[in-house]
Amino acid sequence: METKNQLVNEICPTTTQSWVKRGALLVDVREADEVEQLAYDVPHIVNIPLSEFDIRYKELPLDKEIVMVCRGGGRSLRAAGFLINNGYDPLKVVNMQHGMIRWAQKGFPTKGDTSAVLGTNTKIGCCGSSSPEKTTIENKSCCDSPNSDGSACC
Numbered sequence: 395m396e397t398k399n400q401l402v403n404e405i406c407p408t409t410t411q412s413w414v415k416r417g418a419l420l421v422d423v424r425e426a427d428e429v430e431q432l433a434y435d436v437p438h439i440v441n442i443p444l445s446e447f448d449i450r451y452k453e454l455p456l457d458k459e460i461v462m463v464c465r466g467g468g469r470s471l472r473a474a475g476f477l478i479n480n481g482y483d484p485l486k487v488v489n490m491q492h493g494m495i496r497w498a499q500k501g502f503p504t505k506g507d508t509s510a511v512l513g514t515n516t517k518i519g520c521c522g523s524s525s526p527e528k529t530t531i532e533n534k535s536c537c538d539s540p541n542s543d544g545s546a547c548c
Contacts, residue, residue: 401484402471402474402475402478402484402487402488402489403484403485403487403488403489404467404471404488404489404490404491405461405488405489405490405491406490406491406492406496407490407491407492407496407497407500407502408500410461410463410490410497411502413459413461413488414436414437414461416459417458417459418458418459418460418461419438419439419440419454419455419458419459419460419461420434420436420438420439420440420460420461420463421439421440421441421442421454421460421461421462421463421470421473422434422439422440422441422442422463422464422470423441423442423443423444423447423462423463423464423469423470423473424441424443424444424464424465424469424494425443425444425445426441426443428465429441430506431506431507431510432494432498432504432505432506432507432508432510432511433504433505433506434463434494434497434502434503434504434505435503435504435505436503440453440454442454444464444469444472444473447473447476448476451473451476451477451480454477454482456481456482456483457486458486459486459487459488460474460477460482460486460487460488461488461489461490462474462477462487462488462489462490463489463490463493463494463497464493464494465493465494465495465511466492466493466494466495467489467490467491467492467493467496468493470489470490470493471489474487474488474489494511495511495512498511498512499511499512
């Protein structure tokens with residue numbers, strides 16, 4: 395799967411919850427064995443493994459908001475860029491930063507064994523650690539990105 399340098403908007407798991415509540419489709423690009431071990435517990439989630447994504451991406455609607463997810467945020471970022479480079483609206487396709495790891499840390503709904511992503515250190519601050527992590531996109535932490543109501547993302 396080849397992607398160009400296309401800017402992909404990223405949102406945190408808290409904002410993802412809002413997108414899901416308003417009808418966005420979550421697309422998990424993890425492999426089937428990963429999903430079997432631990433899955434996002436949200437309605438209408440779609441699993442298209444990254445290994446099949448370039449041949450199956452057209453299964454996704456063009457007219458719906460889509461949040462791409464994976465374990466840590468890297469594979470889903472790549473898949474989101476692929477969608478945008480293949481005609482999907484960059485305002486409707488976003489990547490969820492930090493993936494299942496942060497989702498589970500925040501205590502959001504899952505099915506399965508969270509120990510694989512949580513380990514023994516589950517203490518989190520605003521963005522999931524004792525200090526905000528810097529992201530590679532726009533060099534901001536997720537706490538630096540206010541919601542539309544002015545509150546912090548996480």
